[in-house]
Amino acid sequence: MASIPVDKVIVTNVEKLKHKYGAQWKKIQTAIGVLIKADKKRGLNTLLVDLSSASDMKACKGKPVPATSAGDPRANKDAVDAVFETHWPAYLMLLGAIDVIPHQDLKNPVYDPGGDDDKTAWSDLPYACDAAYSPNARNFLVPTRVVGRLPDVNAGSDPSYVVDLLKTAASYRQRPVADYGPYLGISAEVWKDSTDLSLRAVFGNASSMKVAPPDGPNWTPAEWGALSHFINCHGAPADWKFYGQHGNSYPVAHDAKLVPSHLPEGTVLAAECCYGAELYDPAPVGGQIGMCNTYLASGAYAYFGSSTIAYGPSDTNDWADLICQYFLQHLRSGSSAGRACLEARVQYIKRAHTLSPTDLKTLAQFSLMGDPAVTPVVSPVTPAHVMAVGKRAKAPQAARSSMGQAGRFLRRETLRAAAKAARQTVYVASLRKGEDSPRAKALGVEAKLRAAARELGIEDGVMMSFPVDGPALPKSAMKYARAIALPAPTTIHVLAKRLDVPAETAKLKLVRGLEATEFDGSLELRHFVSR
């Protein structure tokens, strides 16, 4: 254990950064030093840990990750765990894109070559969990660490991009929550009812909602001036644009090329869009970086989005809607960006009685891009006055610092306990796609599900069935449940299909499905469409 308490750890792979940037790596090193000094002024003791350094990793009783293994999820997870367990930081910042520290390679529970063809739900969630490396998202349902990623450009060679991001993190300032009231809220026209609910949940109104089409992608300076951005549109892999939808028309709603080079300082964004936070290599698409990289380069403090195909309903709220809402709600209440991400994940788990395969994918795919310690909104809670007494009387600054550390530690432990409690009371779908149970067949589940799907225009979808594991409830609760013969979830069935579209839109990568949680003789249905 470190002798000096560490509040924030920046992990990166220096060897890999040197491979990318050569001697210009020193510019990044200098910028990290500036951030560490700025953190110090804010009362944060920040430490840089080089995952490729034998000495740094020996100090953490971990194995170094050479540049040649920088893309190895298991090696990086093991190394980050060793760093975390040594320093127990309040904030863990991953510095670099996925070619420096990779996303973890969680299997997509609803992978279907003809439907949701993401084999992997690329994720930073496992870095936020104590559980050891695994490709199974079920193993990462107790998120307890405050984690964010400050990316450079995937396969980039110009260090100025990430240097600017480090400068933004070093110079950030807080604002009152009222400054985050005005928003740029963009919805695909077909989802405007869903987006209306989301905007009301986060901002208390939906009066500023933009609907595409006809709105976008050329926003006015006043619209760009809003500090909060919420986007519920379509997205695609290796693409810097988001798309609206009306019928079979998919016009551009939001374009990274049109993002001002300097957004209002402090802009934050939550994007429900498929691939909305994908950190793709821009070279094969002509050098244009994605929306996430673009927002951060333009001065955004935090970007919350998805690595892969994300889901939500058309006219209500669920999946991506909820986790994005939770993130912005916590951010607006004065949480740091990293804590808001953690709280969003825990709240997503807490609100469910059963986590379905699409819930597992949602939890896996949404991550925070940005310095997790950045706290854009001033907390409405008045800071307690610290009175140094006794031996501390001669060093009031040290007293304030140590009490701040103690407060953060205790708040993290409270959240840790809440995350563990949430996991202990939720049913979870198995990653293994089980054979349809004999009971399900007897109940005619598949026939009922297909009939319901047909009403939604889903014909001949692929059906997958997932056994559900129950939580170990307290004996008293179990006794009560048995006494009144409460039904329990046993299986989750997913019927999904790539949407039938006209020939001229054959490039669509849209998935629609029904998810049914099977109780004793009853089905709880959820209808989803890809964002």
Place this chain on the structure above:
Amino acid sequence: MLATADGAYRLRRMGGNPFHDPDLDPLVGQEIVCEGTLHGGTVLMASWTPIGESRER
């Protein structure tokens, strides 16, 4: 979709609309030779030539 010996891939013109790109409509039913980058299940095409024609983009 592009059917190949290695499997099926979605086609996308570099910078094109991934959901609806009229420039690719004439390729439906054609055999083509294309250059580009494979990104997941998508071919990001820089250029292509229908076999039997000399058109290149």
